[in-house]
Amino acid sequence: MTLAATAQQTQGFLSTSGVEITFVLVGLVTLGAALVTVTTRQLVHAALWLVVALGGLAVEYLLLTAEFIAWVQVLIYVGSVVVLLLFGLMLTKAPIGRSPDADSGNRPVALAVALTAAVALVWVVVDAFRTTWIDLDGAVQGSTEVTGAVLFRHWVLPFEALSVLLLAALVGAIVLSRKKEQER
Amino acid sequence: MHLAYPAVLAALLFCVGLYGVLARRNAILVLMSVELMLNAVNLNLVAFDVWLRDTLHAGQALTLFTIAIAAAEIGIGLAIVLMVHRNQGTSDVDRLRDTAEGPDTPEAPDASDERREPTDEKTEAAA
Numbered sequence: 001m002t003l004a005a006t007a008q009q010t011q012g013f014l015s016t017s018g019v020e021i022t023f024v025l026v027g028l029v030t031l032g033a034a035l036v037t038v039t040t041r042q043l044v045h046a047a048l049w050l051v052v053a054l055g056g057l058a059v060e061y062l063l064l065t066a067e068f069i070a071w072v073q074v075l076i077y078v079g080s081v082v083v084l085l086l087f088g089l090m091l092t093k094a095p096i097g098r099s100p101d102a103d104s105g106n107r108p109v110a111l112a113v114a115l116t117a118a119v120a121l122v123w124v125v126v127d128a129f130r131t132t133w134i135d136l137d138g139a140v141q142g143s144t145e146v147t148g149a150v151l152f153r154h155w156v157l158p159f160e161a162l163s164v165l166l167l168a169a170l171v172g173a174i175v176l177s178r179k180k181e182q183e184r
Numbered sequence: 185m186h187l188a189y190p191a192v193l194a195a196l197l198f199c200v201g202l203y204g205v206l207a208r209r210n211a212i213l214v215l216m217s218v219e220l221m222l223n224a225v226n227l228n229l230v231a232f233d234v235w236l237r238d239t240l241h242a243g244q245a246l247t248l249f250t251i252a253i254a255a256a257e258i259g260i261g262l263a264i265v266l267m268v269h270r271n272q273g274t275s276d277v278d279r280l281r282d283t284a285e286g287p288d289t290p291e292a293p294d295a296s297d298e299r300r301e302p303t304d305e306k307t308e309a310a311a
Contacts, residue, residue: 020185027193034197034220038204043213050216053197057223064190066230069247073226076251081219081258088212088262092269103207104278110206118199125191132187134235141234142244150241151248158245162252169256176263 019136023063030056041102043094047085054078064134066142190231197224211265211275215258222254 033052040046054077061070140146151159197220204217226247233243269275 017185020189023185023189027189031193031196031200034200037220038200038208038213038217043210046213046216050219053220054223057197057227060190060193060227061230064185064230064234066234066244066247069226069230069244069251072248072251076255077219077223081255084258084262085212085216088215088265091266092212092275094210094212099210101209101276102213104209104276107207110203113206114199114203117202118196121195121199122192125195126188129187129191132235134185134187134190134231135237136185136234138237141237142230142241146241147244147248151245154240155245158249162249166252166256169260173259173263176260176267 019063023060026056026059026063030060041098041100042096043089043099043102044086044096047082047089050085051078051082054082061142064142065136065140067140068142068144068147187231187235190227194224194228194231197221197227209276209278211268211277212262214277215261215265218261219254219258222250226250 030053033049033056037046037049037053040049054073058070058073058078061067061073201217201219201221201224204220205214208214208217229243229247229250233241233247236243265275268280272280274280
């Protein structure tokens, strides 16, 4: 508690800077879009609300000065993953409009588990990082220059391994979705 | 910025994704919820990387790797869902009970035999 008091003197418990207000507002939009994504009964609307949630997260990355990650998020998630999901919905003949069986029977159990996890996680996180502040005023932490230098200087080997993994996933997806010989 | 804001947002997003994974019936909606959970982890990684001012930027590098692995995961996952939909005619995760044990175990071999018959006929026709 004394730590919190000293921190309050230097920083102010809720230092309402513009970045924080924007972060909270965009966070609320993101969270609301995520909630609609997992609760709506219209399958295509779920994919479109997922775009809002992922785009909101890209804005949060920008506010945390990680701009390269923000653009990667927009390119890969909003650009390709959602398109893939929409194609998947289309190819599995997902019904347009409300489908009454979008949620399975264990919905109350899922709600209980999620609420318990949310309460526990938020409690622990708030208790642990009550007196911690991110200093966003210094040098930009995630500009393209910094990320590129770090990625190709210190993380080259994982990067190359990842490209092999992507190739394997590509080949696997093609093999899985190819029709068998006698079905042609 | 207070570190609790991104951390709490990430925790809540993760729990929303957890609810979606457990409560949804369509396999593609389950995949969407998995994406939400992965994004919550990414937000945590970025926030803690910016807080720690890591010289190697391990958090941001790991975020990029997570995004790439998520892209691979969604590709493979959708291929599997499409294959299951083609073979079984449904992509609802709680109707895929071929390997389930329980009270309907004696009926399971008959069901699989019935379903296998058309492909056998097709093989014979092709032969």
